[in-house]
Structure formats: structure tokens, C-alpha cells
Amino acid sequence: MSPARRLLGYALRYRRAFLLGFFCVVATTAIGLASPWVLKYAIDDLQGGVTAAAIRFYAVALLALGTVGGLFRFLMRRIIIGASRDIEYDLRNDFFAHLQRLDLAYFQQHRTGDLMSRATNDLSAVRSMVGPAVMYTVNTALTFIVAVALMMSIDPWLTLVALIPLPPVSLSVGYFGAAIHRRFERIQEQLSDVSAVTQENLSGVRVIRAYGQEPFEIERFRRANEEYLRRNRALIHIQGIYGPGMGLLMGVGALLVLWLGSREVVLGRMTVGELVAFNAYLMMLAWPMIAFGWVTNLLQRGMASWKRMLEVLDTEPAIKDVPWAGTRPVPPDAGGATLVAAPIRGDVEVRHLTFGFGDRVVLHDVSAVLPAGSTTAIVGATGSGKSTLLSLLPRLHEPPPGTVFIDGVDVREMPLAVLRGAIGFVPQEPFHFGGSIAENITFGARGDGTGCDRLAAAETARLDKDVEGFPRGYDTIIGERGITLSGGQKQRTAVARALTVDPKILVLDDALSAVDTYTEEEILGRLAAVMRQRTSIVVSHRVSTVRGADQILVLADGRIAERGTHDQLVARNGLYAELYRKQLLEEELAAS
Numbered sequence: 001m002s003p004a005r006r007l008l009g010y011a012l013r014y015r016r017a018f019l020l021g022f023f024c025v026v027a028t029t030a031i032g033l034a035s036p037w038v039l040k041y042a043i044d045d046l047q048g049g050v051t052a053a054a055i056r057f058y059a060v061a062l063l064a065l066g067t068v069g070g071l072f073r074f075l076m077r078r079i080i081i082g083a084s085r086d087i088e089y090d091l092r093n094d095f096f097a098h099l100q101r102l103d104l105a106y107f108q109q110h111r112t113g114d115l116m117s118r119a120t121n122d123l124s125a126v127r128s129m130v131g132p133a134v135m136y137t138v139n140t141a142l143t144f145i146v147a148v149a150l151m152m153s154i155d156p157w158l159t160l161v162a163l164i165p166l167p168p169v170s171l172s173v174g175y176f177g178a179a180i181h182r183r184f185e186r187i188q189e190q191l192s193d194v195s196a197v198t199q200e201n202l203s204g205v206r207v208i209r210a211y212g213q214e215p216f217e218i219e220r221f222r223r224a225n226e227e228y229l230r231r232n233r234a235l236i237h238i239q240g241i242y243g244p245g246m247g248l249l250m251g252v253g254a255l256l257v258l259w260l261g262s263r264e265v266v267l268g269r270m271t272v273g274e275l276v277a278f279n280a281y282l283m284m285l286a287w288p289m290i291a292f293g294w295v296t297n298l299l300q301r302g303m304a305s306w307k308r309m310l311e312v313l314d315t316e317p318a319i320k321d322v323p324w325a326g327t328r329p330v331p332p333d334a335g336g337a338t339l340v341a342a343p344i345r346g347d348v349e350v351r352h353l354t355f356g357f358g359d360r361v362v363l364h365d366v367s368a369v370l371p372a373g374s375t376t377a378i379v380g381a382t383g384s385g386k387s388t389l390l391s392l393l394p395r396l397h398e399p400p401p402g403t404v405f406i407d408g409v410d411v412r413e414m415p416l417a418v419l420r421g422a423i424g425f426v427p428q429e430p431f432h433f434g435g436s437i438a439e440n441i442t443f444g445a446r447g448d449g450t451g452c453d454r455l456a457a458a459e460t461a462r463l464d465k466d467v468e469g470f471p472r473g474y475d476t477i478i479g480e481r482g483i484t485l486s487g488g489q490k491q492r493t494a495v496a497r498a499l500t501v502d503p504k505i506l507v508l509d510d511a512l513s514a515v516d517t518y519t520e521e522e523i524l525g526r527l528a529a530v531m532r533q534r535t536s537i538v539v540s541h542r543v544s545t546v547r548g549a550d551q552i553l554v555l556a557d558g559r560i561a562e563r564g565t566h567d568q569l570v571a572r573n574g575l576y577a578e579l580y581r582k583q584l585l586e587e588e589l590a591a592s
Helices: 003-012 015-047 052-101 104-109 112-154 156-162 166-203 205-210 214-266 272-313 386-392 416-421 437-441 454-460 464-468 487-500 517-532 566-572 575-591
Strands: 327-329 339-341 348-357 360-370 375-380 404-406 423-426 505-509 535-539 551-556 559-564
Touching: 003 015, 003 052, 003 112, 003 272, 015 052, 015 112, 015 272, 052 112, 052 272, 112 156, 112 166, 112 272, 156 214, 156 272, 166 205, 166 214, 166 272, 205 214, 214 272, 348 386, 360 386, 360 559, 375 386, 386 505, 386 535, 416 423, 423 487, 437 454, 437 487, 454 464, 454 487, 454 517, 487 505, 487 517, 551 566, 551 575, 559 566, 559 575, 566 575
Parallel strands: 375 535, 375 551, 423 505, 505 535
Antiparallel strands: 327 339, 348 360, 348 404, 551 559
16 A cells, blocks of 8 residues: 555544535635635726725625635634644554554664654654645645636736746746655654664763763764754755745746736726736735645655654564463353453473574573473573573564463463563563652553552562652652662562562563672562462572572573572582582682
8 A cells, every 4th residue: 555545544534624624725715816806896996986885895895805714714724734633643643552562673673763753753744744735735726726717717818928937837846846855855864863862862871971971972963963954954955946936937927917917908908907806816826836835845744754654654563462362161150151261370381492583593492391380590601592581481572483382372372461461570671660669660560450569569579678768758750761779779679560460470580680699588588478379480690599499490502501400400510510619609708
């Protein structure tokens, strides 16, 4: 489907508003074109003798036309531009909703600033295209057609003279329209770069301050902004030529009409009123010619921006949602034979999983069984594939078919809401929103009343003591990305967030790395009762964190090199035992 047809689908939702708006456009144009005709009769009649009654009549007629025309012009703009705002609202919602459905890899490949530019500046250009541009296209087209027809009725030969500039005007519109389109596309691309630089600097302000890179970043932004200015000047340059050029061509036509029309009046072949009306219509043609260039600019900008938005909207999510197939019959005493979704128990199984990004294979033939209610720990060197393996469970990345199962069901065959609603995921670098601590803790909580109480979750994560020292307790605003929290507080807030959803599967991806060993042991002690009720997966570099797990998987170069309990792996004297001895030595050195 062409971009124009795609956009037409949004406009058709408000076809009644557009039809009413176009009626107002027709009425506005008709009333505007009637005024010179009334003026023609007024001048010709008053030449025969000026009377108070005639002056009052024509004055009232012109005043009435101006008043009614102004009313319809207001309605024209209010209705059509209002409909364009409604379309903008729908587009913004659809664009944002589509971004929410895109996979994690998409955002790793596209800059946030570029996506923000498409969602704001490009969307604004599209709104201007479906609102003011469409409205003035109809208005100027009607004005041009009817004005030429009325001019032909006054003097066909003089009309042809007045239209002499029309062919060069048409050629100029075609040339300048294409040039404006190309320049505006380059402007939008550069604006995305400026937005990306700004977004990166605001997000990384701490790093910039820490390394004293403010002058470098200021210069980097200045260069991006200078290029944006240069491209805008190129557009302004061509627009500066276009407007006066159109005015010059139309001025030549007006000069010819004034010269030849005056001769016609002198020779008696045209009345003064007809010449005045003819010139008024000719002046009306100047606006369509100039406005046509402005409208062309809006259309070219809007279509370029719409194509940029479609690049995002047409991106198919790599991770597709599916209807729930895991069902069980309702008990007979419930009445009826309706099927309902089977509750998730938490049995996790990985079968011969091989996964990578592009040509780089990260996991090689990984297999493991994690019974419901058990605790499995995963250890390994940095880059061994631990976080990648965990990300496949909630389908943050798409696993190959037939490799990752929950309760015997391939996770690819489970609805995302069901799958992710059953998993409490705490990443190594948790993200926090700029609201209060309470809002961040209850972010994933369901609205049906199920789940863990936020106070209980905060107490389990050992966050309650910290919150007591905050000025407004749980209502304390923590700033963008939780900037006012320490690293440990961020991780504990993320743990509390995961507990509030009461997950069947709890995933801790090195979630306590930022807290000290004493605090970690206290949190793990509090989590022990919670973890016994659900399947738990813990990633950590500390042996003290994982030694109590039911099974420990040791990853090395994307493969499971060892598996067993803490005692079994120590007795095996392999990679895990080496890691254990190294950490014991570090603890002894620290104690001494």
C-alpha cells in the first residue's frame, strides 16, 4: 500500500469533519469571490449617480459578505485543523504503541534521539500536511478555477494576457517543489543527529562531568547544530528565490492587465467596474500562486516525514505475540465447559540451545532442567553468555524454536503477557523511572489485587531501612533513571519491583553486585522463604551468593562446562573450585 493510501486510512476516520470543513472552504471561497463582483456593480451603478440608498445597500452587502465570509473562514480552519489534530493524536498513539511492540534488538540498532525526532518533528510535519496543506490546496484550487472563469466572463482576451506567466509559474513550482523535498529530507536527518547528541548528553551527564568532557561535547553539539543550520539555510535560500520569483511573474501579468485594461476602458469596451473587478480577481490569483508554493512545501515536508515514520511503523517485530494455547477444563461444579488458561507452575527446560547475534554465536548447545520451586545458580566469566541465556526466557531476545520451555510449552507459543507476567526479572543494570520510590516498586504490579505488598517487597529487599531516612519516605522522587539513589539502592528497588508481581519464576541477573557482602547475605536470607515458593535463577560472580542453590551451572565460552551442587563442584576441582578458592583467598586477604 502506498504511503498516501496509508495516511488516507487515518483521514477517513474523520471524513464527516473533513466533508463539513470542505463545505466551509467552498463557502469561504464563494463569498470571497463574490465581493469583487458586488464591487463591480457598485462602481458602475454609482457612476450613474451617487445616492445615499445605493451607498447604504452596497456597504451593507460588502459588510455582510465580509462577516459571513469571516465566519466560514473561522469554521473552515477550526474544523479541518481540528481534524488534523485528531489524526496527529491517533498517529502518535499508534507510533508509540508500535515502538512498544518492537524487540530489544531494534532499539540497540537505532538511536533514541532519532526515534524521538520521528515521533515529534516528523509527526508535526505530517499533521501540517493533512491539515493546513490540504485545506489551502482546496481553497487555492477553487479560487484559481472560479476566478479565471469570472475573468473570462469579463474579458477572455485580457484573461489570456493575464495568464501569460502561468506556464513559467508551473515549471517553477515543479522544480522548486522537488528541490524543497530533497533539502527537507536532509534537514530531518540532521535534526535526528542533533536530537541523538542531546539525548546522549543528558543521559550520560554524570560520565561527562566525571571525565571533564564538557568542552568536547559542547563542540560536538556545535558541529551537529552548525550542519543543521547550514541545511536549513540551503532550504531558506531556495524558498527565498521561490517566493519573490512567483511575485515577479505575477507582477508582470498585473502590469499588462493594467495597461491593456485601461485602454479597453478608454475605448469604451470595458466599464470601470469591470476593470476593478478584473484586477481584484487577478490579485486573488497571486495568492493561489504563492500559496501553492507554500502548500507544496508543506506537502513535500509532510510526505518526507511520513515516509520516515513508516520506516518505523513498517518494521515487523521480531518477537511475535501468539494467542494462549495452554488451557484446561473448568471443574464440573463450575458449570459449562469453557476452557481457561492453565496456571504456570514454573518448570523451566532448555534443550540444545544455540544462539547468537548475527554471525557471532554466544551460546553453544546449552541444555538444562530447572524444576519448579528449585533454585539454579549460573556462574561464569564475563562474556560467557549468562545474561544472554536469561534474556531468552522472557523472550527479550527470540530463542530458536524448540529450545526454551516453561511447563513443557515452548515459550514462543506462549502469549507475551502470560509469559512475562509469570517472570520477575531483575537485570544487572536496572532502569528506574523519574517518579517516586513507590511508583518504581509497584511498576509491574497487576491491577487485579494479586501480587506482593510493596512494603513486604521492600522489606524483603532490605530497602525499608533506607526509605525511612528519605524525606518523604516511599513518596520521595528519585529523579530521572533513579539518579538520587546509590547503586545498591537501585538494585534493591529492582528486586522489590520483581517481588511485587509475585512471579512464578524469579530471575536475578547479578542483581546484588552493588551491595556489600553483609547486606547481600541479609537480603538472600530474607529471600530464602520467597525463593522456596518459586523457580529461582540467580546469576552472580560471588560464590557466597550461589553456594546454597539446588544446582549450579558453570558457563565457559557459551557452553555449560560444569553442573552440580556447591559441594560436588568443589570436589570436582574444576573451574568452579578454582573460582571458590580464589574468592576465599581474597576474603582472607581482606580480613588481614
